[in-house]
Amino acid sequence: MKMRQLLKDAAAALAEAGVEDSALEAELLLRHCLGVSRSGLFLRQQETLAKEQVAQLHALLARRCQREPLQHIIGSCEFWGMDFLVSPAVLIPRPETEFLLEHTLATLNKENSRPRQVLDLCTGSGVIAAVLAKELPEAEVTASDYSLDALAVAQANLRRCGLEDCVNLLCADLLAAFSPKPLFDLIVSNPPYIKAGDIPHLQPEVRDWEPHLALSGGASGMEIIELICAQAARLLRPGGWLFMEIGADIAAETEAALRRKGVYEQVKVLPDWAGRPRVAQGRVSSSG
Numbered sequence: 001m002k003m004r005q006l007l008k009d010a011a012a013a014l015a016e017a018g019v020e021d022s023a024l025e026a027e028l029l030l031r032h033c034l035g036v037s038r039s040g041l042f043l044r045q046q047e048t049l050a051k052e053q054v055a056q057l058h059a060l061l062a063r064r065c066q067r068e069p070l071q072h073i074i075g076s077c078e079f080w081g082m083d084f085l086v087s088p089a090v091l092i093p094r095p096e097t098e099f100l101l102e103h104t105l106a107t108l109n110k111e112n113s114r115p116r117q118v119l120d121l122c123t124g125s126g127v128i129a130a131v132l133a134k135e136l137p138e139a140e141v142t143a144s145d146y147s148l149d150a151l152a153v154a155q156a157n158l159r160r161c162g163l164e165d166c167v168n169l170l171c172a173d174l175l176a177a178f179s180p181k182p183l184f185d186l187i188v189s190n191p192p193y194i195k196a197g198d199i200p201h202l203q204p205e206v207r208d209w210e211p212h213l214a215l216s217g218g219a220s221g222m223e224i225i226e227l228i229c230a231q232a233a234r235l236l237r238p239g240g241w242l243f244m245e246i247g248a249d250i251a252a253e254t255e256a257a258l259r260r261k262g263v264y265e266q267v268k269v270l271p272d273w274a275g276r277p278r279v280a281q282g283r284v285s286s287s288g
Contacts, residue, residue: 084160132188202215
């Protein structure tokens with residue numbers, strides 16, 4: 001079967017299974033099978049694939065039609081111009097988290113802040129820690145997570161990016177492992193923030209394949225965020241920043257939680273590129 005027809009049939013099968021961007025995903029699966037770039041695939045569209053290659057594509061296609069995430073099938077995901085490993089132990093990196101990092105770094109630059117001690121809380125795959133270590137080379141970066149499986153993925157990713165010696169990995173239940181005293185100049189987190197009752201209604205790729213420990217923020221979506229707001233207030237140095245990715249449906253509650261602590265200034269929730277509330281921020285008063 002020629003490659004062009006194979007791509008057409010694969011896209012149709014994916015579309016029938018309810019996969020969005022079916023044509024693009026068919027192309028990505030075939031490129032993964034052949035180990036070629038997009039231009040390489042284009043140049044070979046009139047070629048006939050070997051039976052073994054067709055069988056391999058059909059096997060991957062069957063997995064994707066069962067709504068297994070494309071990133072799990074391919075085994076990696078691009079984020080911030082780097083290639084990260086992904087697995088069912090961690091959340092798949094998403095553009096919303098790139099927005100969190102863009103806003104964090106832009107704010108630090110605008111405020112002329114030079115954080116020395118930085119924490120990526122709930123690190124998961126380690127993408128936030130990797131970006132912070134890359135973009136803030138003078139900082140000492142710590143990345144923590146409750147899941148040992150997630151930390152194993154983070155360690156592999158840091159090694160993959162050549163940043164293994166730039167980040168300290170720690171297994172901890174949020175901030176409980178740290179002494180309740182000012183330690184950090186910057187805390188960045190993508191915590192669990194989905195309401196538990198909403199998880200059964202998520203896309204199958206998320207609901208069935210991503211770790212619920214990293215998704216569920218309890219009944220209100222606020223359980224972890226409330227704890228972070230309280231604990232970070234004790235662990236941030238005067239002038240230190242807290243940035244969190246949040247869900248659009250808990251924006252008002254998150255802002256109220258930050259203000260309720262009485263120690264955060266410059267509290268606000270920022271909309272992402274699609275206009276949805278996405279990043280909450282607060283800065284500990286310089287007077288402590």
